[in-house]
Amino acid sequence: MRDRSFAPSRILIYLVVLLIAAAWLAPLAVVVLNSLRSNEEIAQGSMIGWPQHWAWSNYLTAWSGFCVAETCAGIRPYMLNSALVTTPATIFSTLLGAIAGYAVSLWRFRGDTWIYGIVTLGLFLPQQMRLLPWTIVLRDIGLINTLAGLVLIHTIQGLSFTTLFCRNYYVAIPHELIRAARIDGAGFFRIFWRIILPLSGPILVVTVIWQFTHIWNEFLYGVTFTSGQQQPVTAALIALSAAVADIPQHGVQSAAVIIAALPTLLIYLLGGKYFVRGLTAGAVK
Amino acid sequence: MPITTTRRRLLAGSAAALALPAFARAQGAVKPRLTAISQWSAGSDGAAITALGKKFEEKGGVWQHSPVPGFTTEMMNKLRAQIMAGDPPACSQLKGPEIAAWSKIAPTVDLDAVVAAAGYEKVVAPDLAKLHKPAGKWIALPLQIYSTNMLFLSKRAMDKAKADKIPVTWADFNDLAEKMKAGGVASPIANGGTRPDDGQKFEAALAGISPAAYRAAIMNLDKKALEGPEIKAAFAQVRKIADWMDPNVGAQHFSTNLKRFVDGDMGMMIMGGWAQGVLRNAGFKFEDFTIAPGPSDNGKPVFLLNADAFIFWQRKEADLQAGQTLMAQLVMDPAIQTMYSQITGSIPVRTDVDLSGEGWSEGQRTTSAALKSAIASNQALLSMAHNMAQENGMTAAMIDVITEYVKNKTIKPEQAATRLADAVEGAR
Numbered sequence: 265m266r267d268r269s270f271a272p273s274r275i276l277i278y279l280v281v282l283l284i285a286a287a288w289l290a291p292l293a294v295v296v297l298n299s300l301r302s303n304e305e306i307a308q309g310s311m312i313g314w315p316q317h318w319a320w321s322n323y324l325t326a327w328s329g330f331c332v333a334e335t336c337a338g339i340r341p342y343m344l345n346s347a348l349v350t351t352p353a354t355i356f357s358t359l360l361g362a363i364a365g366y367a368v369s370l371w372r373f374r375g376d377t378w379i380y381g382i383v384t385l386g387l388f389l390p391q392q393m394r395l396l397p398w399t400i401v402l403r404d405i406g407l408i409n410t411l412a413g414l415v416l417i418h419t420i421q422g423l424s425f426t427t428l429f430c431r432n433y434y435v436a437i438p439h440e441l442i443r444a445a446r447i448d449g450a451g452f453f454r455i456f457w458r459i460i461l462p463l464s465g466p467i468l469v470v471t472v473i474w475q476f477t478h479i480w481n482e483f484l485y486g487v488t489f490t491s492g493q494q495q496p497v498t499a500a501l502i503a504l505s506a507a508v509a510d511i512p513q514h515g516v517q518s519a520a521v522i523i524a525a526l527p528t529l530l531i532y533l534l535g536g537k538y539f540v541r542g543l544t545a546g547a548v549k
Numbered sequence: 550m551p552i553t554t555t556r557r558r559l560l561a562g563s564a565a566a567l568a569l570p571a572f573a574r575a576q577g578a579v580k581p582r583l584t585a586i587s588q589w590s591a592g593s594d595g596a597a598i599t600a601l602g603k604k605f606e607e608k609g610g611v612w613q614h615s616p617v618p619g620f621t622t623e624m625m626n627k628l629r630a631q632i633m634a635g636d637p638p639a640c641s642q643l644k645g646p647e648i649a650a651w652s653k654i655a656p657t658v659d660l661d662a663v664v665a666a667a668g669y670e671k672v673v674a675p676d677l678a679k680l681h682k683p684a685g686k687w688i689a690l691p692l693q694i695y696s697t698n699m700l701f702l703s704k705r706a707m708d709k710a711k712a713d714k715i716p717v718t719w720a721d722f723n724d725l726a727e728k729m730k731a732g733g734v735a736s737p738i739a740n741g742g743t744r745p746d747d748g749q750k751f752e753a754a755l756a757g758i759s760p761a762a763y764r765a766a767i768m769n770l771d772k773k774a775l776e777g778p779e780i781k782a783a784f785a786q787v788r789k790i791a792d793w794m795d796p797n798v799g800a801q802h803f804s805t806n807l808k809r810f811v812d813g814d815m816g817m818m819i820m821g822g823w824a825q826g827v828l829r830n831a832g833f834k835f836e837d838f839t840i841a842p843g844p845s846d847n848g849k850p851v852f853l854l855n856a857d858a859f860i861f862w863q864r865k866e867a868d869l870q871a872g873q874t875l876m877a878q879l880v881m882d883p884a885i886q887t888m889y890s891q892i893t894g895s896i897p898v899r900t901d902v903d904l905s906g907e908g909w910s911e912g913q914r915t916t917s918a919a920l921k922s923a924i925a926s927n928q929a930l931l932s933m934a935h936n937m938a939q940e941n942g943m944t945a946a947m948i949d950v951i952t953e954y955v956k957n958k959t960i961k962p963e964q965a966a967t968r969l970a971d972a973v974e975g976a977r
Contacts, residue, residue: 310808331595332590332616333599334599334612408636483619484623500618503616
């Protein structure tokens with residue numbers, strides 16, 4: 265083993281991997297460095313550079329200082345809004361997707377493939393196309409401009425993805441297992457809770473990571489279906505970057521972007537090792 | 550948070566509903582309220598609208614502003630959703646020909662009486678006024694003006710070129726650029742690489758060569774004018790400008806190069822008046838640069854207008870109606886326009902505001918003087934690059950041609966002119 269790790273081909277592979285990693289991480293490095301430079305320093309110098317004075321105040325401004333119109337509370341309240349939407353929407357869409365995937369893979373019924381096909385069709389519809397239908401739905405049920413409305417949107421739209429992944433994962437589970445359980449008198453939900461769910465670790469981690477990241481980073485619905493103080497963190501980030509008559513606030517923007525990325529980063533760090541495992545498990549079968 | 554907002558709204562709504570019959574008799578007693586949406590959230594834009602809100606509250610109103618961060622598209626999505634939900638904002642930010650387009654989607658407020666009472670019409674540039682009364686009645690009010698074709702000259706680049714005369718015509722401009730190049734200025738033209746940048750170069754060239762051709766071809770889409778010699782001349786001028794630019798600016802904001810501009814590494818910048826605020830906020834001094842109207846071959850300033858405005862949507866609630874009247878009065882008020890422009894760095898819409906006092910910069914005074922002179926000589930035009938001359942789709946079709954021309958130096962001016970005319974036909 266030792267010999268092999270120093271073989272020229274190995275070194276070449278590592279070199280290539282390192283190069284690719286460097287290319288991928290370069291923008292992050294610029295953002296991290298800029299988050300510690302003052303706006304004046306960036307404006308009077310260049311976008312890329314080493315901080316001359318550590319401007320830690322950028323993080324304070326980003327967290328609780330900068331103004332979005334009349335409110336000067338930084339990114340903090342918008343982080344909370346995003347959490348209030350993302351957490352329930354992730355849980356609901358994952359659970360419902362697991363149940364749906366379980367139903368179409370292990371409880372074959374008439375038209376099950378059609379239903380599965382129609383549900384996953386949602387993956388191919390562009391977001392903009394669904395904007396007006398959602399407007400009408402939210403208007404009719406009175407959830408326009410509420411966070412609950414966003415939770416509903418993301419739960420339903422997430423179903424396409426979660427159903428697809430869970431179904432592909434559950435297809436590999438032997439039908440005998442289900443039959444045995446049914447002979448023992450277990451019903452649809454008992455089998456789900458007692459047998460399927462305990463087997464679902466990797467795929468649930470995948471869907472949670474996927475859903476959390478997508479909902480957290482979503483902007484279009486977030487900005488269209490909320491107003492003022494209810495907006496998600498992505499709206500606050502854009503607010504920080506879209507001033508016309510000002511020098512772009514690169515320092516504070518960078519700090520805010522890093523803070524806003526932390527929750528998704530955390531989810532990846534916690535569940536990352538299951539992520540690839542679950543993805544491939546779902547893809548191969 | 551959502552719960553409190555909803556509850557508050559509900560309470561306010563039911564209170565208003567209960568009180569409605571009483572107010573029908575005594576309209577004056579209602580407390581004006583305004584729901585407004587705009588893109589203005591951060592920086593000086595955010596500060597300016599917040600200050601306007603304070604004034605609204607000082608007059609006894611209830612100010613409910615929801616910023617929609619991002620670009621125009623996001624705000625339009627939001628506006629569409631609100632209109633479809635039957636809850637349009639009492640007023641929203643909208644500009645240019647989009648005012649006419651959107652006014653067909655939902656009923657707007659007839660502002661003729663308020664505008665007449667304020668005597669606003671005679672102090673607004675005629676082409677600008679037209680945009681705000683698409684069917685003959687005022688339904689929207691312009692708030693502030695930027696020029697998109699101001700010329701910024703770097704002091705250090707001027708020193709390198711041993712020049713001190715501000716160019717008036719395009720010939721002067723080209724002459725100065727050559728001198729700068731010879732004097733060691735790496736890129737005589739400073740620019741960014743965002744979408745409107747190339748459009749601004751073209752509109753400045755055409756309007757400077759012939760304001761009449763600009764009006765006919767770009768504002769009125771006259772087929773003959775689009776094939777006229779002025780368009781080819783404008784493209785030829787844009788080619789010169791492109792050759793003097795740093796080509797490595799893809800998708801960059803123009804502010805990225807301000808340091809090189811001030812250092813004299815870049816010489817001239819054709820940019821909106823807002824750039825002076827950006828230069829100031831970036832920590833540069835007014836001594837570092839000079840501002841002048843963009844080149845004009847007939848010697849009189851040409852002014853390409855970009856104006857922000859508010860459109861007013863019909864509401865039945867008495868308090869919102871009172872709020873709309875109050876808002877309209879405030880937007881037209883010279884003191885409010887002064888306050889607003891002094892925060893954002895724009896100039897007032899009203900041509901009768903005196904800019905000689907404190908709080909105004911030399912750049913703003915130059916811009917305002919240029920506007921007055923341009924109106925007098927019928928050379929105050931609507932900017933294409935900033936969606937004032939045409940609706941978004943048409944503008945996009947034009948800018949596609951211009952951007953390709955700027956980047957691809959094998960395209961001849963004649964070819965570009967034909968392509969522009971074709972693009973206009975296609976988007977019509």
